[in-house]
Amino acid sequence: MSMTESQLRTNEAALIKSVCAGEREAFYDLVRPYERMIYATAIAVVKNPADAEEVAQEAVLKAFSFLSSFRAEAKFSTWLVQITYNEARMKLRKARLHLYESIDDQQQNEEGDFWPRDYADWRPIPSELLEQNEIRQAVQDAINSLNPSYREVLVLRDVQHLSIKETSTILGISEPNVKTRLHRARLLLRDRLAPGIDGSWIKGQPYRKARAW
Amino acid sequence: MATIEISCVEVWREISNYLESEISAELRERMEAHFKTCAHCTAVLDGTRNVVGLVGDGRVFQMPQGFSKRLDKKLQKLP
Numbered sequence: 001m002s003m004t005e006s007q008l009r010t011n012e013a014a015l016i017k018s019v020c021a022g023e024r025e026a027f028y029d030l031v032r033p034y035e036r037m038i039y040a041t042a043i044a045v046v047k048n049p050a051d052a053e054e055v056a057q058e059a060v061l062k063a064f065s066f067l068s069s070f071r072a073e074a075k076f077s078t079w080l081v082q083i084t085y086n087e088a089r090m091k092l093r094k095a096r097l098h099l100y101e102s103i104d105d106q107q108q109n110e111e112g113d114f115w116p117r118d119y120a121d122w123r124p125i126p127s128e129l130l131e132q133n134e135i136r137q138a139v140q141d142a143i144n145s146l147n148p149s150y151r152e153v154l155v156l157r158d159v160q161h162l163s164i165k166e167t168s169t170i171l172g173i174s175e176p177n178v179k180t181r182l183h184r185a186r187l188l189l190r191d192r193l194a195p196g197i198d199g200s201w202i203k204g205q206p207y208r209k210a211r212a213w
Numbered sequence: 214m215a216t217i218e219i220s221c222v223e224v225w226r227e228i229s230n231y232l233e234s235e236i237s238a239e240l241r242e243r244m245e246a247h248f249k250t251c252a253h254c255t256a257v258l259d260g261t262r263n264v265v266g267l268v269g270d271g272r273v274f275q276m277p278q279g280f281s282k283r284l285d286k287k288l289q290k291l292p
Binding site for chain 2: 024027028032035036039040043049053056057060061064127130131136139140143154158159161164179182183186187189190193194
């Protein structure tokens with residue numbers, strides 16, 4: 001049975017209280033449901049599994065040290081993702097990757113219209129496909145190929161299912177900006193994944209490459 | 214009242230907001246009328262919806278083997 005949002009909050013508030021009162025074991029219960037979320041956030045920024053794991057561990061330790069500063073108005077999951085995101089950005093900065101990324105960012109044109117490259121008619125992708133390693137890898141590669149400013153928005157909103165508002169808070173950008181980037185990210189990803197759905201993914205299903213011009 | 218027509222470019226601009234239900238009822242109606250007659254925009258819409266479904270599936274980012282165990286170990290070392 002799944003908990004309602006308010007039950008979850010009450011439950012988490014109780015755990016937080018216990019941890020702050022010195023009951024360290026309660027911290028495991030508090031964090032465990034969010035392990036995957038923390039990992040996915042980290043890998044969205046740093047891209048490789050080893051760095052992502054390191055970031056995730058550092059983020060969790062930081063969350064423990066700063067737990068007493070957590071404000072009950074916030075959502076615990078959002079707070080955790082925020083810490084992880086900051087930690088991951090710091091790691092990147094240390095790796096000096098930001099030089100290349102900031103140049104990349106400046107070349108964005110978020111104002112112009114996005115023109116899809118391909119108009120292939122996709123059949124819905126059967127969910128069992130994600131059981132296959134290659135397919136998961138292809139989706140991850142496509143996400144990784146996005147520019148960081150798009151990738152981060154996409155991961156928070158579409159992978160983690162955070163709201164537009166939460167995404168805007170974590171990334172420190174406006175809500176309209178989140179929507180614009182999300183839009184770009186989704187259409188880009190569609191263009192990048194579409195050629196992979198050429199029948200090699202879905203046997204016996206037609207895939208027709210079609211362009212408007 | 215007749216629905217005011219909308220162009221493909223305008224539809225693409227709003228596809229993501231359409232999926233988010235972040236558009237007015239009036240715009241939604243215009244887009245839906247457009248999808249009925251435009252196979253290209255319908256393909257873009259379906260593809261985008263597919264992508265959102267794919268990446269939103271929890272299986273895309275699998276945690277490395279032993280991740281939880283190693284994390285627990287780190288936590289046990291806390292003072």
